[in-house]
Amino acid sequence: MSDLVQVNNLCVDYITFGGRVRAVDDVSFSIKKGEILGLAGESGCGKSTIAFALMRLHRPPALISEGEILFDGKDILDFSDEELRKFRWADTSMVFQSAMSCLNPVKTIESQFYDIFEAHNVVSTKEEGAERAKELLQIVDIPPERLYDYPHQFSGGMRQRVVIAMALALKPKLLIMDEPTTALDVVVQREILQKVYELKEEFGFSVLFITHDLSLMVEFCDRIGIMYSGKLVEVAPSKEILGKPQHPYSFGLGNSFPTLHGELQEMIGIPGSPLDLNHVPDGCRFAERCFNASEQCRTDEPQLRNDEARGWVACHHPLAIDFRELQDAPCSELN
Amino acid sequence: MQTHVPVTSDQKITLEANDLCIDFAKERKSIFSPKQYLRALNGLNFKMYESRCLAVVGESGCGKSTAARIATKIYNPSSGQVKFRGQDITEIESGQALRDYRKDVQMVFQDPFGSLNPLHTIRYHLSRPLKIYHGLAKGSELEDRLVGLLEQVGLTPARDVLSKFPHQLSGGQRQRVFLAKTLAIGANVILADEPTSMLDVSIRIGVLNLMSQMKQEMGKSFMYITHDIATARYFAEDTVVLYCGHMVEWGSTEEITQNPQHPYTQLLLAAVPDPKRSIHQKLPTHRALETPMWSPDKTGCPYAARCPQAKPACSEYLPEAKEIAPQHYVRCHLFM
Numbered sequence: 138m139s140d141l142v143q144v145n146n147l148c149v150d151y152i153t154f155g156g157r158v159r160a161v162d163d164v165s166f167s168i169k170k171g172e173i174l175g176l177a178g179e180s181g182c183g184k185s186t187i188a189f190a191l192m193r194l195h196r197p198p199a200l201i202s203e204g205e206i207l208f209d210g211k212d213i214l215d216f217s218d219e220e221l222r223k224f225r226w227a228d229t230s231m232v233f234q235s236a237m238s239c240l241n242p243v244k245t246i247e248s249q250f251y252d253i254f255e256a257h258n259v260v261s262t263k264e265e266g267a268e269r270a271k272e273l274l275q276i277v278d279i280p281p282e283r284l285y286d287y288p289h290q291f292s293g294g295m296r297q298r299v300v301i302a303m304a305l306a307l308k309p310k311l312l313i314m315d316e317p318t319t320a321l322d323v324v325v326q327r328e329i330l331q332k333v334y335e336l337k338e339e340f341g342f343s344v345l346f347i348t349h350d351l352s353l354m355v356e357f358c359d360r361i362g363i364m365y366s367g368k369l370v371e372v373a374p375s376k377e378i379l380g381k382p383q384h385p386y387s388f389g390l391g392n393s394f395p396t397l398h399g400e401l402q403e404m405i406g407i408p409g410s411p412l413d414l415n416h417v418p419d420g421c422r423f424a425e426r427c428f429n430a431s432e433q434c435r436t437d438e439p440q441l442r443n444d445e446a447r448g449w450v451a452c453h454h455p456l457a458i459d460f461r462e463l464q465d466a467p468c469s470e471l472n
Numbered sequence: 473m474q475t476h477v478p479v480t481s482d483q484k485i486t487l488e489a490n491d492l493c494i495d496f497a498k499e500r501k502s503i504f505s506p507k508q509y510l511r512a513l514n515g516l517n518f519k520m521y522e523s524r525c526l527a528v529v530g531e532s533g534c535g536k537s538t539a540a541r542i543a544t545k546i547y548n549p550s551s552g553q554v555k556f557r558g559q560d561i562t563e564i565e566s567g568q569a570l571r572d573y574r575k576d577v578q579m580v581f582q583d584p585f586g587s588l589n590p591l592h593t594i595r596y597h598l599s600r601p602l603k604i605y606h607g608l609a610k611g612s613e614l615e616d617r618l619v620g621l622l623e624q625v626g627l628t629p630a631r632d633v634l635s636k637f638p639h640q641l642s643g644g645q646r647q648r649v650f651l652a653k654t655l656a657i658g659a660n661v662i663l664a665d666e667p668t669s670m671l672d673v674s675i676r677i678g679v680l681n682l683m684s685q686m687k688q689e690m691g692k693s694f695m696y697i698t699h700d701i702a703t704a705r706y707f708a709e710d711t712v713v714l715y716c717g718h719m720v721e722w723g724s725t726e727e728i729t730q731n732p733q734h735p736y737t738q739l740l741l742a743a744v745p746d747p748k749r750s751i752h753q754k755l756p757t758h759r760a761l762e763t764p765m766w767s768p769d770k771t772g773c774p775y776a777a778r779c780p781q782a783k784p785a786c787s788e789y790l791p792e793a794k795e796i797a798p799q800h801y802v803r804c805h806l807f808m
Binding site for chain 1: 532550642672674676678702703705729735741743744747749792
């Protein structure tokens with residue numbers, strides 16, 4: 138499989154009164170065709186900032202200061218406004234967390250679909266637009282006769298499905314989903330993600346999926362990148378990130394969710410609070426909260442590098458490969 | 473770590489609800505059209521004990537927050553009783569009796585960004601209840617209590633935290649301040665309405681652990697309202713599963729999570745993300761039907777329309793509760 142998106146050394150800054158705050162720092166990753174890549178991390182770690190950068194949605198005070206984003210070989214940071222307008226929605230579309238705030242409350246679903254078609258010159262008449270919109274609604278299991286309803290007439294889960302139908306309207310190559318189900322119930326969340334997976338299999342688009350729920354991500358994604366305060370700290374196939382975490386932060390994140398089955402253990406989560414990006418330390422950003430930190434961690438910043446045996450990880454002391462199996466003891470002893 | 477503990481005889485009941493119903497008037501088309509009601513809770517029964525936690529689990533709109541609001545006397549029930557230490561709280565009207573009741577029963581809210589006043593310091597937030605409920609206005613005694621409270625909830629160095637404003641603290645720290653406030657009041661019953669759902673994932677467990685500590689070491693009685701059944705298993709001994717205002721299954725948390733019997737509970741558990749499963753696993757339900765609105769004149773099981781195992785009797789009446797295992801009750805025609 139070839140790469141659809143290639144992000145190299147991306148940096149995004151926010152200009153504040155206190156100076157520049159680097160929200161995304163030197164991040165590189167790629168998304169293959171037909172792949173689902175997950176980005177996980179706590180709030181404020183820069184995962185949504187990356188999603189916005191991929192569509193170039195940033196407005197001042199945010200700015201993409203360094204790096205390149207290659208989409209099908211073309212750097213989207215060089216796009217003119219007109220190229221960008223065509224690129225958005227037709228090549229990449231995005232589903233946001235709050236469906237209610239991305240639908241216009243005073244327009245029917247039909248006219249919002251028509252706006253998309255009209256802006257990209259794909260239909261000539263309203264009837265043709267309605268016809269295509271109905272097909273799209275059927276794909277996401279919404280009765281086509283509801284096309285003429287207003288957003289407030291739908292429930293939260295249905296609204297999110299309408300937004301997904303809109304995002305797929307022009308058959309994009311990449312679908313970015315920024316916490317699409319955080320506001321929804323578990324049952325609805327599962328129905329929606331199952332639907333997206335089916336559609337992905339059918340149309341073959343790639344997905345960038347952003348959430349903080351690691352167990353959900355493991356079920357849904359092919360590969361997962363873990364972010365911590367603006368840095369990508371580990372990238373691994375999804376099944377390995379919980380079973381064989383390399384970075385202590387991935388381990389801690391995996392250990393923050395109580396299990397539904399098996400024996401209950403006292404859990405610790407991750408001690409401390411997320412890093413304040415105004416005061417970035419010299420060494421590893423996670424050192425303060427890490428149970429495995431050494432002197433080296435406090436002075437040298439680890440780089441994300443590919444190790445034959447380990448995959449991509451940015452840590453001076455990656456955890457042993459079968460750490461979990463060796464450490465049957467509860468993680469409280471590690472701290 | 474063991475939450476599968478049966479109630480012992482010396483544990484006292486704190487809060488108890490009997491056949492609680494609440495109706496809300498629906499918006500009418502005009503003032504001449506007949507009044508219509510929506511039944512948010514229908515026949516809720518529960519008992520809360522000292523040093524135990526009762527989890528109330530369900531989808532949004534199932535009435536779980538309404539239950540906590542009745543217990544804190546924000547709403548009055550349409551019928552049924554809530555008893556606190558044997559006294560019916562619906563008889564409490566206002567004044568000293570209400571203040572005494574609220575001294576014992578406090579609520580913790582979902583949003584720690586909205587529940588603390590942004591214009592006041594942490595010192596103000598914690599010294600108000602000490603002044604109002606305990607007459608501690610100033611002096612070294614107050615100072616010691618404030619520091620003690622913050623240390624109890626793990627906010628150190630306490631003296632620095634006291635002079636901070638809410639915006640200088642993270643979500644988890646704010647929720648800890650709020651828990652310190654319930655301790656300052658001296659509440660014995662704490663109704664926590666999704667206390668961790670707005671917090672960062674790595675912080676959630678810390679707040680749950682703090683609440684566990686309050687439960688075990690100080691004998692506080694908790695109600696934990698959540699849609700995350702996995703954290704309910706971590707924290708609560710007893711669980712009630714609500715669907716559309718009805719109790720469908722209840723009993724010990726371990727029984728309910730490991731051996732769910734009601735089709736709705738099975739659906740809820742199947743939908744919880746589990747790394748060991750794949751996303752393709754079919755959910756045991758009929759497709760995407762909406763949760764119905766319940767009204768006082770409706771009969772039958774509210775889940776009948778979505779239930780894959782529904783029988784004709786299901787839409788006629790809701791069967792009585794049946795104890796299918798020790799500490800495990802279910803209301804479903806499949807077990808009649």
